[in-house]
Amino acid sequence: MTQIRPATAADVPLILRLVRELAEFEREPDAVEATEPMLEAALFGERPAAEAVIAELGGEAVGFALFFQNFSTWTGKPGIYLEDLYVTPAARGAGVGTALLRHLAGLALDRGCGRFEWSVLDWNEPAIQFYRAMGAVGMDEWRVQRVAGDALARLAGL
Structure with missing residues (x-):
């Protein structure tokens, strides 16, 4: 049975390893710029920007989810945005992804959130198909927009 627990600062090396595995799976192995100090500050620093949970099977870490709070002006409520969900290849099909999504859905309800959202390639x-089976609805009419790096600096007028 999958156990879900909040990540601790001691999990930062594990989280970074899993993020790198996710990047490899998503065909972007060189895209990860995060370091352990960056993740530690983002997750456990003075002003945490995100949270993470670890999924374990038999006491072994086999996945994680990293998420943060957003807000909907339309619902007038906060939401949870799932940035990353990853399950190791050996643990896929064992219900780990389902357990992670259910855990986060429960957190969303406990926190009075109006939405639980994420993107998928x-x-x-x-x-x-997995997300659809869990009740997710594609927001296909919406297109993600991103400004990063030099473009971000230009937009800021720098």
């Missing part, structure tokens, strides 16, 4: 058909 359009080519990841197994994940899309």
Whole structure:
């Protein structure tokens, strides 16, 4: 049975390893810029920007979810945005992903959230089907926009 627990600062190396595995799976192995100090500050620093939970099977870490609070002006309520969910290949099919999503859905309800949202790559058909089976609805009419790096600096007028 999958156990879900809050991540601790001691889990930062594990989380970074799993983030790198996720990047490899998502065909972007060189895209991870995060370091252990950056993740530790973001998750456990003075002003945490995100939270994480660890999934374990038989006491062994086999996955994680990293998420943060957002807000909907339309619902007037906070929400949870799932940034990353990853289950190691050996643990896939054992209910770990389901356990992670259910845990976060429960947190969303406990915190009075109006929404629980995430993005999925359009080519990841197994994940899309899994999410649909869990009750997720695709927001296909919405397109993610991103400004980063030099473009971010230019936009800021720097």
